[in-house]
Amino acid sequence: xxxxxxxxxxxxxxxGDNSIINCAYSNSASDYFIWYKQExxxxxxxxxxIRSNMDxxxxxxxxxxxxxxxKHLSLQIAAxxxxxxxxxxxxxxxxxxxKYIFGTGTRLKVLA
Amino acid sequence: xTGVTQSPTHLIKTRxxxxxxxxxxxxxxxxxxxxxQALGQGPQFIFQYYRxxxxxxxxxxxxxxxxxxxxxxxxxxxxxxxxxxxxxxLCASSLEPGxxxxxxxGTRLTVV
Numbered sequence: 196x197x198x199x200x201x202x203x204x205x206x207x208x209x210x211g212d213n214s215i216i217n218c219a220y221s222n223s224a225s226d227y228f229i230w231y232k233q234e235x236x237x238x239x240x241x242x243x244x245i246r247s248n249m250d251x252x253x254x255x256x257x258x259x260x261x262x263x264x265x266k267h268l269s270l271q272i273a274a275x276x277x278x279x280x281x282x283x284x285x286x287x288x289x290x291x292x293x294k295y296i297f298g299t300g301t302r303l304k305v306l307a
Numbered sequence: 308x309t310g311v312t313q314s315p316t317h318l319i320k321t322r323x324x325x326x327x328x329x330x331x332x333x334x335x336x337x338x339x340x341x342x343x344q345a346l347g348q349g350p351q352f353i354f355q356y357y358r359x360x361x362x363x364x365x366x367x368x369x370x371x372x373x374x375x376x377x378x379x380x381x382x383x384x385x386x387x388x389x390x391x392x393x394x395x396x397l398c399a400s401s402l403e404p405g406x407x408x409x410x411x412x413g414t415r416l417t418v419v
Binding site for chain 1: 311340342347348349350351352355362363365397399404405407408409410411412413
């Protein structure tokens with residue numbers, strides 16, 4: 196399939212280790228944030244979201260942290276698996292608008 | 308429950324031609340958004356349709372236009388194709404505007 200993000204920043208982690216992917220967002224008025232995973236040849240797949248009235252949210256093996264003071268979002272993946280290899284995008288949304296503003300993406304490579 | 312389906316999966320067009328891309332929303336979703344994803348970048352918002360009306364638009368010229376049908380399926384039309392229009396075009400549906408998206412796998416358009 197087609198490659199997504201040939202020149203993206205790359206994070207390489209050992210299988211079983213934890214991964215942390217970071218994202219800086221641009222609009223202090225954004226109040227909804229989402230992390231997506233995109234595998235080659237596929238559309239973005241929802242991972243986890245967080246509203247601006249929270250600073251942490253946990254899912255299955257994933258945690259999102261939001262720091263509104265410095266406009267920073269992070270995605271933590273516990274016990275990273277080969278199937279986690281993909282490009283990860285953060286997206287920000289401002290209430291009353293309908294568009295998601297996506298970051299540039301980070302490629303996660305899981306080493307066996 | 309079916310997801311979002313897009314057709315065709317791949318397409319090659321000549322500069323100056325016109326193209327129509329199609330999208331079937333996830334069952335029960337009345338909102339459709341279209342995004343353009345150039346290689347190595349995050350998706351960029353083109354526009355959104357809600358109940359057959361355009362509901363928001365990104366920074367794309369008027370030669371990018373769309374339609375939403377009574378069954379909530381949608382088309383993206385691009386006139387006077389340019390080389391820079393080569394990209395992955397993603398359709399996403401949601402229950403209502405502002406709700407979380409479900410993305411399709413996209414149409415890879417190549418303009419030569």
